Amino acid sequence: MKRESIIEILLCTVSLFSLVSLMGIVLSIFGEAIPFFREVPFLDFITGKRWYPTSEPPCFGLLPLLAGSIVVTIGAMLVSLPIGLGTALYLSEFAKPGVREILKPFVELLAGIPSVIYGFFGMVILAPLVQKIFRVPVGLNAFTASLLLGVMTLPTIASIAEDALNSVPVTLREASLALGATKWETATRIVLPAAKSGILTSIVLGAGRAAGETMTVLMVAGGAAVIPRSIFQPVRPITATIAAEMGEVAMGSVHYHALFALAAVLFLSTLCFNILAERIKGREG
């Protein structure tokens, strides 16, 4: 065989490695989760309202953990969505080019701050502050976690949304302005709708990042596996449960496999976020 075609086949094989890794993740996570469902019926897992993995008999109910994940994800989006979009609009529509050139790399830089730093800041500084200001019994709760996750996902949303806004043709803006629309009207009624799919992608990816974030919620969300009645109660999102409990379980126990079942739930939900983002992107092209 010719050397050229050998190289091509080699490159193609190596390129499939990322797909193989993905399948490896799926197989290993789901493979380790299956023994759990031999012990605990699937329905009991997804409808169970209690997570007491070490009590006798143990309870493995998904709902309180899922509720924790959902609460902090929605909370994070309430913070990062308006502010992220506002930032993106400002950078692409209202800022002077020089300001944009400086701020944009800055936003990228901030996206790289490790999550353990946010968690640390939350524990030491934000949580005591929240406790004092809102007069709640514990500062480590869903509210504090949402706030931090919101700030964390800001750069993701702002950066992707800004790219989308920026790729809207200038001619659309000029036509709108020429018809007598103000800058704000042009931005909200012409540019924003034109960049709709990119903005939606940014929201979906931001929410996916918040839902999958581990260290921040592990350190700041409070860790109580109960369905919260208020935003100021401590919660225990899925990611935090896995990270907190995996260090203490006996390898091969039901609890060990239960944590893999949680990881499977987590993987499937982020997969949905990814597919949704792809769909939105695909519709545009």
Next chain:
Amino acid sequence: MRKAVEIGGIAFCLISVLFALLSLFLILFFIFINGIKVISPSFLFDFPRKAMTEGGIFPAIVGTFLLSLGAVFFSLPLGVMTAVYLTEYATSRRIVKLIRIGINNLAGTPSVVFGLFGLAVFVKLLGFGVSVLSGSLTLGILILPVIIRASEEAIKSVPRELREASLALGATRWQTVKNVVLPSALPGILTGAILGVGRAAGETAPILFTAATFYTAHLPRSLFDEVMALPYHIYALMTEGTFPEKQVPIAFGTAVVLLLLVLGINSFAIWLRYRRRRAW
């Protein structure tokens, strides 16, 4: 009325930017003013002492270097080869789509899931144990999408004329890639590698069960030893141990070191990228 909406709207956007910048500045500011006074040569180059309440963080710094360099060592060749295939070779839409599915979903998978994957496959199945090797491999797969995307961007930005000139001179496709495309794309590929190091250095969840340990009395002697790492050290100082009032200052110091490391690495990469964009 229109005027009021106009002013209100733009003001909202400006306030958003200010809020975003201010909150991030405040986080960095508080960590720096509390942490900077802890940092001294002995903090950087000593081992921890007295159950982590005194001494330095040298093993954690070394551990983070080993883990993130190991990750890039593993994923750079794979990532660059994938990027070359996608940009220079791939003709079948179906294969490209499959590869893209792999990359995009890897990028969206939560880091704690990578941790469990590493635990199940590298630590248990392949028997590497909790070790530098298991941690590096796990982080390597985690940063693969970063490396591939940066390399692709770099390879795509090489002008087509260069390829055509090389092919016209009778070079084969691989000779063109090896002698023309890759050398011109090298700065961009390096940017990706540096971003990969920055990302790997800051990750905690993937190394929780695959590589990290709270305390070791010695530096790793082989790839099969467990290590301390900066991000895990911060977490451990805050959640384990018995003297929080002595551990929190050390955690602040460790956070400053980690931030300087990650922000330094990333700003270098971003600077490289913007400089390169201007060049072409």
